[in-house]
Amino acid sequence: MSKEILLLSGPNLDLLGERSPEIYGTATLSDHVSRFSEQAGAAGFSVRHVQSNFEGDLIEAVHAARSNAVAIVLNAGALSHTSWALADAMATFEGVKVEVHLSNPAAREPFRHASTLAGVVNGTIAGFGATSYDLAFEAVRRLLADV
Numbered sequence: 001m002s003k004e005i006l007l008l009s010g011p012n013l014d015l016l017g018e019r020s021p022e023i024y025g026t027a028t029l030s031d032h033v034s035r036f037s038e039q040a041g042a043a044g045f046s047v048r049h050v051q052s053n054f055e056g057d058l059i060e061a062v063h064a065a066r067s068n069a070v071a072i073v074l075n076a077g078a079l080s081h082t083s084w085a086l087a088d089a090m091a092t093f094e095g096v097k098v099e100v101h102l103s104n105p106a107a108r109e110p111f112r113h114a115s116t117l118a119g120v121v122n123g124t125i126a127g128f129g130a131t132s133y134d135l136a137f138e139a140v141r142r143l144l145a146d147v
Contacts, residue, residue: 005040005140006065007033008058009051010077016102024102027130035130036073039137045070055083062089071096071140073133080105080115091120096143100136101126 009029012019017028029051037047048069050061058076065072072093079086080099090097099117104127118124122143125135 003045004065004069005045005047005137006061006069006072007036007047007049008061008072008074008076009033009049010058010075010079011053011055012077013075014051014053024129032130032133036133036137039134043137043141045141055079055086058086059089062086062093065095066093069093069095070144071098073098073100073136073140074117074121075100075102076117080117082116084116087116087120090117096140097121098136098139099124099126100132102129102132103127 013029016024016032017026033047033049037049040047050057052058052061058079062072072090072095074090074097076083076086076099080101097120099115099121101124105115115124123139125132125139128135
């Protein structure tokens with residue numbers, strides 16, 4: 001199997017840098033992907049990034065990752081709190097799975113406090129802004145080293 005990491009970005013993340021910068025910061029999604037990819041590349045991993053505003057596209061990307069990725073880092077945006085279908089898809093992936101959020105959902109609106117993904121991922125990193133992606137990569141690297 002390759003050393004590919006699927007970096008999956010859900011709805012509205014294509015608007016990072018302009019949407020609610022007081023919550024999500026001023027970095028764009030491209031900035032986050034570039035930084036994550038640089039770290040991964042330095043450690044010998046490749047990164048495939050998929051962003052979609054459509055739940056089915058994210059599910060299809062998870063299905064495809066089953067045959068060619070060692071890990072999935074997923075920022076599903078609001079789908080983290082609503083999508084049992086995405087959680088079911090993630091449950092079929094046997095590699096490392098890390099849920100990531102720029103903001104801290106537990107400190108926000110009540111509907112954001114629960115994650116449909118929490119039970120099917122290795123762990124969740126949230127609330128550290130752009131550093132959340134750095135921590136997610138580090139978690140993947142360490143979990144794969146333990147395999």
